[in-house]
Amino acid sequence: MATEVTVPVLGESIVEATVGEWLKQPGDPVKQDEPIVSLETDKVAVEVPSPVAGVMGAHAVQVGDNVAVGALLATVEAGGAAAAPAPTPAPAAAPALAPADTAGQQAPASGDAPAALSPSVRRAVLETGVDPGTVKGTGKDGRITKDDVMAAASTPATPAPSAQPTPTPSVAASTSRKEERVKMTRLRQTVAKRLKEAQNTAAMLTTFNDVDMTAVIEARTKYKDLFEKKHGVRLGFMGFFVKAACMALKDVPAVNGQIDGEEIVYHDYADISVAVSAPQGLVVPVIRDADQLSVAGIEKTIGDFGKRAKDGTLKMDEMKGGTFTISNGGVFGSLMSTPIINPPQSAVLGLHRIEDRPVVRDGQVVVRPMMYLALSYDHRLIDGREAVTFLVALKNAIEDPTRILIDL
Template sequence: MADVKVPVLGESITEATLGEWLKKPGDAVKLDEPIASLETDKVSVEVPSPVAGVMGDQLVKVGDTVAVGAVIATVGEGGGAAAAAPASAPAAPAPVATGEQAGPGEQVRERGADAAALSPSVRRAVLETGVDPSTVQGTGKDGRLTKDDVVAAAAAKPAAAPAAAPAPAPAASTSGGRKEERVRMTRLRQTVAKRLKEAQNTAAMLTTFNDVDMTEVIAARTKYKDLFEKKHGVRLGFMGFFVKAAVQALRDIPSVNASIDGEEIVYHDYADISVAVSAPQGLVVPVIRDAQSLSVAGIEKTIGDFGKRAKDGTLKMEEMKGGTFTISNGGVFGSLMSTPIINPPQSAVLGLHRIEDRPVVRDGQIVVRPMMYLALSYDHRLIDGREAVTFLVALKNAIEDPTRLLIDL
């Protein structure tokens, strides 16, 4: 028997929560095949099998907290799938007999070697939607299945609805009883809640607003998006413009890019921009390193990669540490205006919102323009109102006249 231990999870991280068992006792496992998924403060981490053989005892339950180095399961060393065949043989007729009654969890396991290719977020989507992953064509790298593939497959099977309609389950809800469900907070959600509350308790937080006319940026994107994608292999979005504009404004107003450490102010001559990305387990904030040295194409490629890997649950811990300034785009979800909360130890966060046609006055005439509200939340202990407003105005000027980004104004 070989012990399965919690691997080293990263600097200063000493424990995690068991999020999901990917193998059950008696299942065949290969060397380095994932058998469990752990939830840390920031990302999901898969625990590989140390040997090839048969899954043995599971020593902890889903939801339990486990320390680095702790033994969570055992694997019987042997011939891998061949060794597991006798153990699983008695159970083989059951799936054949039950046929369509097999649940999505069983469908994931029945894929055998392919199950190792499913990320935690995809497995969760399979369990929630009941989609058979073996029937879905993956669109990810090397044909891997993504969460979006599973969701799309679930939406595209209306035939399943009539079959479920005759079920008597809905009748139970007509009793008028009120139901509650208690779900344990994920480790990520606990950490987010703790850090955001600490920011409110520590920083003298204030938010200032401005709006920006997106006409010129939209025109530039429309004109060059096809050529941009053809040359760089990535779509031209608005975040590339905003990150470039923010980097330029941070250089002019260095206190917005600084942080407080005890009784000292730490100024950074680089811009590591944290970008808020939505993931299945919650919001994550990976960092674009040295954004001041990247082109718009480099920024867009980095953000696109972060977004894809956030959905797959494959972001690394070190990719979410050390940012100096954060940009959060709530506009993709339809937000009109918000007051974002600082990401400690940073001193400021920029909130972007949805683009909306609004009447504005230009040259004495009322015209309709695509407008966006900008919000800068900042730590008033370090950043004065004058500096905050100056930063937003510099950002606004760069977005309304993108040529400024080219000639460094």
């Protein structure tokens, strides 16, 4: 008897998703509650578990298809391995390339089915020419990740011994250029739409400042081992910046507000959205009541977000809301940027890389670890004076972390 697997309820106002990756192929044994397919929504990837134990039946939809809540995804056949469908005999002459994938490109032939690889992994396989059948997966349940493919590509292959030298072909090397079309993920489509709406709606402006990171670096170096031993999490820079931002938001409430129709909404709390990396792109979970948390509490929350973003287990409710956003492009090497507001918020803080630069202190030119700060804001609500005041308050707190302890 076959049990149908359908698209579950995905959350408030979400009625559709995109099939991102099949985790089980027809004929694979399946345990009850074991994930069989990953769906991409506007905000996160959601894994759909099997309602029963048995054998994976036919897929009703393909990777890249849009599916509505309640739509049929696949079936799970009752029974054990004996109930698995008989394998299809291999053709007498195997083609040089595997069938084309959902993006319209041909994937390299290998022991792994192309559908078992996520879109980013398939893209890396196409770009590098690595045979995924030779790659050992380090992801969840042994799945191959993009980093696994890139690592395999950077490892020189050992050529197999040849009994006779291979004659050099006289035909000139191909100069053809290739293109690949990959359907935008639902998350990327939503990000693109929201960012363009922000540009079209807000009177967006960016103001800059720089901050001397000497004091924070010294504090982190001095206490990082004790901090990790006591709290079980590494002491980073984000904890300092979130606390400093919360203090500055109290001094300049407009930066923590938003426009709702003809009204301005001011928040007496700080729910800080933080951008973290996920396999499908950047996601922005929210640290609730960040102004009430300690540096340790903030670092624990961010660490948990980062881990679950990579595992694809962040919940949609954790992405909603937020009164102010911090985006750290410095971890990718960014020197300076103009971040875009995350509506309906009115401001976003961009952090950048730390680099040694000459600065003047007490009449002397010295080298200090400096970082550029960028505050993009909606000029309809926030004046230039308020934006500069916010950045100066943030700068003062980072350059003298004692201010954070005494709330000054």
